[in-house]
Amino acid sequence: MARKRKELPELKEVEVVNVAAEGKAIARVKLRESDESPIVVFIPYAAPGDIVDVKIDRKKHSFAEGHITRMVKPSPLRREPLCSSFGVCGGCRWQHLPYEEQLKHKRQQVVDAMTRIAKIKLPDINPTLPSRQEWEYRNKMEYTFSDKKWRSWEDIRSGKVFDDSSNALGFHIPGAFDKVLHIESCHLQSEKGNEIRNFIYNYAEANGLSFYNIKENRGLLRTLMLRLTSTGQIMVCISFGEDEPNKIKELLKAVRERFPEITSLLYVINKKLNDSIADQEIIPFYGPEFVEEEMEGLRFRINAKSFYQTNSLQAYELYKVARKYAGLSPDEKTEDEKPLVYDLYTGTGTIANFVARQAGKVIGIEYVEEAIEDAKLNSEVNGLQNTLFYAGDMKNVLTDEFIKEHGKPDVMIVDPPRAGMHEDVIKVILNAAPEVIVYVSCNPATQARDLALLDTAYEVTDVQPVDMFPHTHHVENVVRLKKRTEE
Numbered sequence: 001m002a003r004k005r006k007e008l009p010e011l012k013e014v015e016v017v018n019v020a021a022e023g024k025a026i027a028r029v030k031l032r033e034s035d036e037s038p039i040v041v042f043i044p045y046a047a048p049g050d051i052v053d054v055k056i057d058r059k060k061h062s063f064a065e066g067h068i069t070r071m072v073k074p075s076p077l078r079r080e081p082l083c084s085s086f087g088v089c090g091g092c093r094w095q096h097l098p099y100e101e102q103l104k105h106k107r108q109q110v111v112d113a114m115t116r117i118a119k120i121k122l123p124d125i126n127p128t129l130p131s132r133q134e135w136e137y138r139n140k141m142e143y144t145f146s147d148k149k150w151r152s153w154e155d156i157r158s159g160k161v162f163d164d165s166s167n168a169l170g171f172h173i174p175g176a177f178d179k180v181l182h183i184e185s186c187h188l189q190s191e192k193g194n195e196i197r198n199f200i201y202n203y204a205e206a207n208g209l210s211f212y213n214i215k216e217n218r219g220l221l222r223t224l225m226l227r228l229t230s231t232g233q234i235m236v237c238i239s240f241g242e243d244e245p246n247k248i249k250e251l252l253k254a255v256r257e258r259f260p261e262i263t264s265l266l267y268v269i270n271k272k273l274n275d276s277i278a279d280q281e282i283i284p285f286y287g288p289e290f291v292e293e294e295m296e297g298l299r300f301r302i303n304a305k306s307f308y309q310t311n312s313l314q315a316y317e318l319y320k321v322a323r324k325y326a327g328l329s330p331d332e333k334t335e336d337e338k339p340l341v342y343d344l345y346t347g348t349g350t351i352a353n354f355v356a357r358q359a360g361k362v363i364g365i366e367y368v369e370e371a372i373e374d375a376k377l378n379s380e381v382n383g384l385q386n387t388l389f390y391a392g393d394m395k396n397v398l399t400d401e402f403i404k405e406h407g408k409p410d411v412m413i414v415d416p417p418r419a420g421m422h423e424d425v426i427k428v429i430l431n432a433a434p435e436v437i438v439y440v441s442c443n444p445a446t447q448a449r450d451l452a453l454l455d456t457a458y459e460v461t462d463v464q465p466v467d468m469f470p471h472t473h474h475v476e477n478v479v480r481l482k483k484r485t486e487e
Contacts, residue, residue, distance in 0.1 A: 008056040008064075013072050016043060016050040019105045023093030023473035031056065031064065041066055045087050047096055049075030077101055082135070082187055088152070089181055090174040092188070092471035103128040103467060106475035110444045110465045117448035120455045128465040128475065129321070132313040137470065138188045139229055139293070139312045143197060144275070145169050145204075145221035146180035147211040167211040169201040169224065178214050193226045196236060196259055200224060203254050212241050220244055223275050227264075227302065230312040233291040235264040237304045239277055243269045252285045263287050266304055278305055295319070298382050300350060306374055307347050311468045318440070318466050318476060319354045325438045325462055325480035326411045328358035339410035342434070344398065344425070349375025349389060351413055351440075356384045363406055364389045365397050395424040400431055409434040420446030426453045433457070437481040444477045451479065459484055 009031055020026045025046035028038040040063045043054055051073040054066040081087075081095035094102050107128045114122055131137055149168035170183035182201075185194050204211070204221055212219035220242045227235035236255060240248055248267060256265055265286040268277050282289060282304045290301040293308060295316050302308045309315035326341065338360035343352040346364030348371050356362045356379070364387065366372050372391040379387045388406070390397050403409070412434045414421065420443065421429075429437065437458060441447035444465075451460060458481040466476040 008059055010053060010055045010069060011041075011066070012053050013051055014041070014054050016046045016048055016052065016075070018048055019097075019108075019473075021109070021473070025050070027054070031059070039063055043068060044093065045096065047075040047078050049077055084185070085181060085183065088150075088173070089171055089183075091171060094473065095471045099130070099134050099470060102470065103130055106467055106473070107465050109473070109475055110463065110477050113444035113448040114451070114463065117445055118451045118455075120452060120460065122460055123462060125463040126465065128467050129317060131311060131467045131470045132317065133311075134470045135187045136190045137311045137314065139308070140225065140227050140310045141186065141189045141193055143169055143183070143224045143226075144172055144180050145211045145219070145223065146178070147213050147219060148179050150176065150179040150181045165205055167201075167205065169197060169204075169211075169221075189226065190228055192234070192261075193228055196226060196234075196255070196262075197224065199258055200238070200251070200255060203251060207247075207250075209247060209251065210242075217241070217271075217273055220247060222270060223277075225304065227291055229291050229293050229302070231292050231294050233263045234259070234261060235266065235291045235302075235304065236262055237266040237268065237277075237282070239268040239270045239275070239280075241270060243271075256286055264289065264291055268304075295354060298353060298378075300348070300353070300378050301374070301381060302348075303374070305370060307371065308350065309468065314466065314468050315350070318468065318478065319351055321464050321466060321478045322351060322413055322438050322440055323355050323358065325436070325464075325478060326355065326413060327436060328355050328411070340407050342398075342409040342412045342432075344394060344412060344414040345416045346375055346389065347371050347415070349378050349387065351415060352387055352389070353378050353382060353384055355413070356387050359411075360386065361407075362387045363409075365394060366391060367393055395422045395428075398425060398428050400428065403428070403432050408432060411436045411438065413438045413440065415440040416446075418443040418446065420450050423453065426450060430454070430457050433483060435483050439479045439481065441477050441479070442474065444475065447477060447479065451481070454481060457484055458482065 014027045014029055016025045016027050018026050024042040024044050027041045030038050042065045052068045053070040055069045056064050056066040058065040078096050079098055086095050111125055146168045149166050150173045168180040168182035170181045173179045173181050210219045212222045220240055222241040223239040225237040267283050268280045270280050290303045293300045293312055341359045341362045343364040346352050346366045349364050352362045352364040369391040372389045375389045461482050462480040464478045468476050
């Protein structure tokens with residue numbers, strides 16, 4: 001006979017004391033009176049200072065997870081979330097915290113990672129650089145069509161009869177891969193994005209177009225991507241799960257007629273079992289296959305598959321920090337006096353091209369071949385002739401032989417993925433011995449791990465957290481490292 005699982009407790013009047021990783025808050029409590037000491041309980045959508053009743057959902061040896069069942073007394077820090085989907089969507093978990101508080105907690109994430117993981121000598125860590133826009137800051141949004149609209153458990157258990165459509169266009173619910181929360185208004189992109197998305201949804205409903213069913217891999221409408229750039233250009237790319245030319249053409253014609261300001265209207269026929277369009281043909285319906293962003297007179301072409309920082313205005317601030325830390329300035333210098341810069345994990349070459357005018361030469365390396373082609377194109381579009389780009393696995397391309405061929409770098413700018421840098425890459429960097437390393441990271445924890453390995457030859461001189469994503473727990477961090485002088 002199976003052993004009955006022990007019921008997890010509901011805790012009364014728990015005080016929330018801090019904010020933790022993944023956007024959750026924490027309390028420290030004894031789960032039962034017999035416990036010797038309190039443990040950490042992670043609670044989503046709570047704020048420091050809240051007094052709440054908490055139902056424990058999961059218990060591990062050293063921590064537990066739970067959810068709020070009753071707000072006994074809200075924290076004085078709390079504010080009313082702007083979005084009606086807050087608490088369900090899962091995207092903006094800090095909307096209930098004032099923006100100034102969000103910035104403090106993001107800095108603290110960096111402090112914690114640097115002190116607990118890197119464990120190296122550090123300068124004072126700067127306050128988080130705030131986003132120039134708190135709302136409507138994203139240039140790219142991706143939505144999913146589904147014939148399984150998410151309903152709350154309360155609605156389902158109530159026996160309520162739903163008279164609205166079961167189709168949805170919005171975001172996947174965390175923990176429910178086949179359910180999509182229908183979105184009427186998202187505040188992360190400009191209102192034009194809401195208008196376009198809602199028009200497409202209403203047109204599909206009025207004309208009986210089928211929405212995708214992920215379990216059965218069927219349905220015409222699959223995903224929607226919107227790019228609204230700081231230059232005013234708009235890209236719409238719709239992914240279809242079935243090839244029905246007449247229906248597709250009529251929908252795209254309707255979108256084009258309703259929104260003549262759209263500069264690039266594209267579509268994809270994707271019959272695979274996953275939503276990725278990276279390996280799919282992008283078919284233009286109207287306009288060029290790209291939109292453009294602009295920084296300091298430089299134009300960056302972005303196609304449907306390109307990566308580009310999703311907060312355009314703040315990307316400019318991030319890159320200015322990186323350029324400053326690299327010691328690159330617009331001062332008049334001869335070509336021989338300008339430094340040789342290596343840009344590792346260059347992506348589509350945005351940083352490389354951004355700093356090229358202040359460098360003698362910039363060499364960019366990136367794993368994705370298509371991204372390197374974009375990087376070369378962006379150099380060509382901007383008339384930059386001092387950039388070179390190479391595609392391949394970083395640890396295979398960036399070898400001692402490569403550095404002998406192309407020259408010892410004065411500056412290295414590295415912007416790796418969340419996993420950080422491979423140890424072999426760090427060894428080559430140490431052998432190359434640039435005077436300055438600028439490390440841009442979207443994950444302070446793996447950045448801190450890598451800094452500990454670089455500490456044998458480099459000291460950290462500056463640390464600047466940068467907020468790219470208001471109302472989320474994510475934070476970018478830029479670190480400047482200077483080669484140690486031999487004593």
